Amino acid sequence: MAPKLTINSTVKLNSGYELPLLGFGVYQTPKQQCLEVCTEALKIGYRHIDSASDYHNQGPSAASVPASGVPRPDVFFTTKVPKRHYPLGYAHTLKLVELALEETKLGYLDLVLIHSPYGGAENRKGAWRALVESVEAGKVRSIGISNYGIHHLEELEQYIAQLEAERGGKGKGGIISVGQWEVHPWLTRPDIVQWCRARGIAVEAYCPIVRGERFGEPKVKALADKYGKTEAQILLRWSLQRGFVPLVKSVTPSRIAENAGLYDFELTEAEVEDITTTDYSPCAWDPTVSPLGN
Template sequence: MAKHTLQSTHKLLSGYEIPVIGFGVYMIPPSTTEKAVQEALKVGFRHVDSAIMYGNEKGCGRALQNSELDRSEIFLTTKIPPGSMGYAPTKRAISKSLQDAATDYFDLILIHAPYGGQEARLGSWRALVEAQKAGHVRSIGVSNYGVHHLEELEDYIKNGGGGEISVGQWELHPWLDHSDITDWCHSRGIVVEAYSPLAHGERLDEPVLASIGKKYGKSPAQVMIRWSLQLGFLPLPKSKTPVRIRENADVFDFELSREDMAQLDTGEYAPTDWDPTVDED
């Protein structure tokens, strides 16, 4: 496996580069978001994953503005929420997000979930494609889509809808098998992001993590992040605690063995969050 660092990148179908690990801000209160993102940037993170639903785009924007880094050095993501699905609502959401984050562009905008029906989903995609052409966003993609939603979008793009699915984001960890979705994406060159890669902390006491971690002098969280990286996922660990932010970044000096990875192939399907992938609409 090639040696990576916190600043290593994947090449997106859009032609842009995305850092191989990101800093998630889900459920970080708006009042503490700026401080947490500043700490992450200080540690070396160059990828911040936000969303309209998180209510903390302003804090992310302030952290970027008050850092000593150039805007071009930081990869910033937001997401279109279920309440803004459809062409016109998505256009308004993009405009407001640019204003709230005080940025001229986002590096990535995702549709947060496949709710609202086909017309709304494709309308939102059309708005993203227009925003991309206008330079308001560099890369676009989806989150929480099932394979049937992805195929619907792929057909739309092939039939003139425009754009490309550069990134897909799902809850992914050893106790949530989404291999049908991730295989679909990897076969098409779509970068797969793993949100909640630590399963919201619900699995950190698993004996298998302690056993593997002891071999490498690493924590259960670091083992889970490393698992994600070795499967070709882009993990988005979240924390507002400085020591844990640093720990989550310290995952490039060891490699899980084939046996370790096999032990973590649980085959379980246990989401710790919502699971819109199974929505049939």
């Protein structure tokens, strides 16, 4: 039987590092609120913060680590580089990693993801090579991608093999530790999840509570009533029990606590299945469908 999940549960990444299963997202969290809400989250017990250079708040988010008194090694901090409207590629990615180190003052970054596949093959490959070198330089511990479709993932896998051949063997092309996508019961991405699971890549689920847009769905509501929990908690529990790493965002202290109150109940396997749909219903963007040339 799988061990009972707790707020301290982690998954071991292909890089060898441990990723805490419950993540705290800061997309659209105003810069001036980040220190306060991330400190609150760390005090409650979250140990994983998901930021991005494009969120313009990685500095104040990371400042919560010393402010909370939680030791640096106990916190897993993610940022993402580059996105559509940046000049993508090798040099710019190196620059963004340096900037993230400067802004966060964390000494190293636990995880850096390529935010989306936009930018074309040469830029995607250049960005990946910059991340591989950042790991080798001790600036970044684990690397991965976000919003890649299967065609982008296969391109990356081939590029890793090419780098290994050019740079002297296994591991020299970098290791994909994490992939991040919008995932919830109305967008389960079976093909991508299967691709990742076959390679031991951890799947992070963004918009795990669908930004509240699905509250009131009868099956989820019935489970919330049955367990005396909220619909947000049911959706987060679905995510954890499907083996995902949910990244949930809130600037509201009561909700930050609520979203971590997930460990005193468990859905049955049948209940997890029952709220899973085959819909394709994103609530955010979906770059996975963009062609390789974009």
